[in-house]
Structure formats: structure tokens, C-alpha cells
Amino acid sequence: MNELERCRVWIEAALEYSGGTHIYEDIVEAVIEGRMQLWPAKNSCWVTEITAFPRKKVLHVFLAGGELDEILEMHEYVVQWAIEQGCESMTLTGRKGWVKALKNKGWKSQLVLLEKRF
Numbered sequence: 001m002n003e004l005e006r007c008r009v010w011i012e013a014a015l016e017y018s019g020g021t022h023i024y025e026d027i028v029e030a031v032i033e034g035r036m037q038l039w040p041a042k043n044s045c046w047v048t049e050i051t052a053f054p055r056k057k058v059l060h061v062f063l064a065g066g067e068l069d070e071i072l073e074m075h076e077y078v079v080q081w082a083i084e085q086g087c088e089s090m091t092l093t094g095r096k097g098w099v100k101a102l103k104n105k106g107w108k109s110q111l112v113l114l115e116k117r118f
Contacts, residue, residue, distance in 0.1 A: 010065030
């Protein structure tokens with residue numbers, strides 16, 4: 001079993017909060033093509049993507065799922081990798097609970113995401 005398949009349960013659980021933008025197969029395709037990065041751990045994973053804006057490069061945490069303590073333990077490795085890729089910052093879109101979970105890692109709430117469904 002490959003790492004994507006092993007992490008499938010956490011990826012799919014996190015995708016429940018994505019508003020229907022992606023399904024598991026979309027993540028697999030993006031990781032295989034190198035558009036997203038999978039950060040697997042024993043009981044959790046992150047999926048990130050680099051966004052190159054005209055004036056800066058940002059590592060976006062697209063999703064994270066599994067055991068919170070393990071996810072937080074991976075934080076510094078992901079930050080270091082982002083710096084090595086030339087990223088100036090990281091962003092994350094997720095549930096409000098991430099604000100509290102990442103506060104001690106130097107994250108601040110920057111924007112509010114609003115959605116109108118139709």
C-alpha cells in the first residue's frame with residue numbers, strides 16, 4: 001500500500017470540510033503530478049501546495065487530518081521545507097479550531113473566508 005492510500009482516511013475526513021472542491025482522487029492526481037505535497041506520518045498527514053503570486057511565494061496547507069499532536073509535531077519540518085522552496089509565508093484555510101491549535105506556533109488569523117452557496 002502506498003502512502004496516499006494509507007492516508008486516505010485522514011484525507012477524506014478533511015475533505016468533508018472542503019465545501020466539495022475536491023475528492024480523494026483529485027488529491028492523488030495533484031500529488032502524483034507534483035502540484036501538491038503529501039506529508040505522511042504514522043497517524044496523520046498534511047497536504048500542501050505552493051502558490052506563486054506575482055510578488056511572493058506561499059505554502060498553503062490545503063488539508064491536515066489525523067492526530068492533532070502528531071500534526072503539530074510535523075510543523076517545523078513543513079516550515080523548513082517551505083523556506084527551502086523560497087516561500088515567504090504559509091497559509092491555511094480550515095475550521096476555526098486551527099486558530100487555537102496553531103497559536104503557539106506563531107500563526108495569526110489573517111482573513112475571514114466567506115462563502116455563498118447556490
